[in-house]
Amino acid sequence: MNMLTSLSAAHLDTLDDAALMDTVLALREAVVSEAAPRVAAFTAAAGREDAALANLAHYLTLRRHDLRPLQRQLMRRGLSSLGRLESRVLPTLDAVILALAALGGRKKKPAITEPDAATFFAGEARLDAAAEGALGPEPEGRATRIMVTLPSEAASDPDFTLSLARRGMDIARINCAHDDAESWRAMATHVRAAGATLGRRLTVLMDIAGPKIRTGAVLPMKKGKPAGRLMTGDAFRLVAEGEPRIDDEVAFSAAVTLPEIVLRLRIGDRVRYDDGKVEGVVESLAEGEAVIRVHHARAAGTKLKPEKGINLPDTALGLSPLTDKDDADLATVIECADMVGYSFVSRPEDIDLLDAAIARHGGGRTHPLGLMAKIERPEAVTNLPDLIARAARRGGFSVMIARGDLAAEIGFERLAEMQEELLWICEAAAVPTIWATQVLEDLVRDGVPSRGEMTDAAMAARAECVMLNKGPAVGEAVELLDRLLARMSDHLDKKTPQLRALASW
Structure with missing residues (x-):
């Protein structure tokens, strides 16, 4: 039985305390084993062994498993449900294993050292010091x-x-x-x-x-101020070089502070403007420009203004x-x-x-x-x-x-x-x-x-x-x-x- 199967709700419901202890012990062993390559990689990156990085590797590995059925079984036994183990993965699992061994009447304890207070809360101390x-x-x-x-x-x-x-x-x-x-x-x-x-x-x-990827000059302008509002269904043009350009089909346009990003856009890429007040998708590309169709905007619309942020979540920016x-x-x-x-x-x-x-x-x-x-x-x-x-x-x-x-x-x-x-x-x-x-x-x-x-x-x-x-x-x-x-x-x-x-x- 693999670890994911052993953590299923139907399986755990049938276990007594001693068998549940064996399940958590197997989980601990899986975490240590599966995390070993990541611990080694973290150690190489840091240039030294580091307890916090080892705990991070154990946490990331543990969270690859769906722990919810196990949590419920631990909860009903009055034990830690593992919900607050971020800074102490192995010490928490060790404490749970030993508690389950006692509940199950195991005369021989697992080969695990009971964590003392300093060991159990060492992660908190590391974070406070950092x-x-x-x-x-x-x-x-x-x-x-x-x-x-x-x-x-x-x-x-x-x-x-x-x-x-x-x-x-x-x-x-x-x-x-x-x-x-x-x-x-x-x-x-x-x-x-x-x-x-x-x-x-x-x-x-x-x-x-x-x-910073921001808008530069914009069109249309009226008496020195942006005119009109972008609404859902509108299109706007981003230009890499020169002045912004509007026409009968695209009534809004802006230059950008980093022209090269326009050249990296692809059809279908999402574009978000002004902290997400406007979201659109690249509809067409031409030399040095991209046309974006607005899919989401405020009900009252949003003005296209200079010095507003542009986010490109799908685009490899290479910046x-x-x-x-x-x-x-x-x-x-x-x-x-x-x-x-x-x-x-x-x-x-x-x-x-x-x-x-x-x-x-x-x-x-x-x-x-x-x-x-x-x-x-x-x-x-x-x-x-x-x-x-x-x-x-x-x-x-x-x-x-x-x-x-x-x-x-x-x-x-x-x-x-x-x-x-x-x-x-x-x-x-x-x-x-x-x-x-x-x-x-x-x-x-x-x-x-x-x-x-x-x-x-x-x-x-x-x-x-x-x-x-x-x-x-x-x-x-x-x-x-x-x-x-x-x-x-x-x-x-x-x-x-x-x-x-x-x-x-």
């Missing part, structure tokens, strides 16, 4: 750090940054897609000064821009994640930042590319520059375990779940499950995560949060860090998030409910 190393110390009163994107005014107003820090900011994000090196230095200086004033470490992240601008900006990043944010990273070789550029710039750093990989593309999701293994060689690694671009790439309906899976994979590997995009967006922009975004922010407490974007009411958002995350720390630790005493009944 988070502190990459993101800075855990703030007092809550487990999750708060990152804030600094606006341009932060370069000239040190009190603005100090106020954010007083309200609860732990990490300042400087977006290198905006402003210039002089402004970035000033922002970083103000962050360091705020930390010194408050007597705590504040971390500086500088986010290099990467290859380097490190642009010439990024390479030049790294000199300032190395000088000012604790970690660098890396967009479009998809393959382990992309990490080598960045590290080679950092080495070329050199600099007198006393500690390595941390790396935060932004998971935005389907390739990055697929290759995440290998990215983690490669990054283990350098250390200081974290992952941003960039939910805006990720949703536009994989589709909104898949985002909810994917953000969960990314949290699980990173926890298994002891890699800290940053929950990003539109957190408390209404509050930051308008001063009043929506009900939905309050729930979203509460669920973000499962990450090691939550990112707020800039906006008029960002200070109020930091204060609210500080209080919310502190309360959620009493209720939730990753996937584990914290059963503190209820106060309302």
Whole structure:
């Protein structure tokens, strides 16, 4: 009987405690055996044996099996249902096996060492240490750090940054897609000064821009502003070179900031515009241009504007994640930042590319520059375990779940499950995560949060860090998030409910 058959509901229903123990023991042996090639590959990529990577390999192997029937059998016996084993795969299986052996009256225990407390919770300790190393110390009163994107005014107003820090900011994000090196230095200086004033470490992240695929000039225009709205059924033309072109059949057109991507499109490729507000499919190709037919759009339509993002989930882009601008900006990043944010990273070789550029710039750093990989593309999701293994060689690694671009790439309906899976994979590997995009967006922009975004922010407490974007009411958002995350720390630790005493009944 193979392992998948042995985990079927009909089979498990007939087993007594001793036989169920044999099934879980066989599962453990299968996991170790099947994971061995992956453990070896991870060890080679990291250049050393690594307990977190071994646990990641075991977790990925275990999750290839459908564990739901087994979970129900363990649940009814009052044992761990394996639902919270991300950071401790083998210790959890070992504890379950020994418990089943005792329930089944086995006089001779399996040849497994009972995990002590330090062994059982070692994965949690590894993640805590990795988070502190990459993101800075855990703030007092809550487990999750708060990152804030600094606006341009932060370069000239040190009190603005100090106020954010007083309200609860732990990490300042400087977006290198905006402003210039002089402004970035000033922002970083103000962050360091705020930390010194408050007597705590504040971390500086500088986010290099990467290859941004955006619209350029657009047509039609009316008095200098975009005219008309893209509706379902409309077509728009993307042009690689020259001015956008409209005609009787295609009434909308845009140039693009990276012309080569138009040449890589194929008929049938999906195209998403402005964070997925418009989705279409490439209908026809001509020299240097592509016509896209809109399949989904808002009921009121969406204007085609310059400087809006384009996502191409089906297209092999072949773009380097490190642009010439990024390479030049790294000199300032190395000088000012604790970690660098890396967009479009998809393959382990992309990490080598960045590290080679950092080495070329050199600099007198006393500690390595941390790396935060932004998971935005389907390739990055697929290759995440290998990215983690490669990054283990350098250390200081974290992952941003960039939910805006990720949703536009994989589709909104898949985002909810994917953000969960990314949290699980990173926890298994002891890699800290940053929950990003539109957190408390209404509050930051308008001063009043929506009900939905309050729930979203509460669920973000499962990450090691939550990112707020800039906006008029960002200070109020930091204060609210500080209080919310502190309360959620009493209720939730990753996937584990914290059963503190209820106060309302």
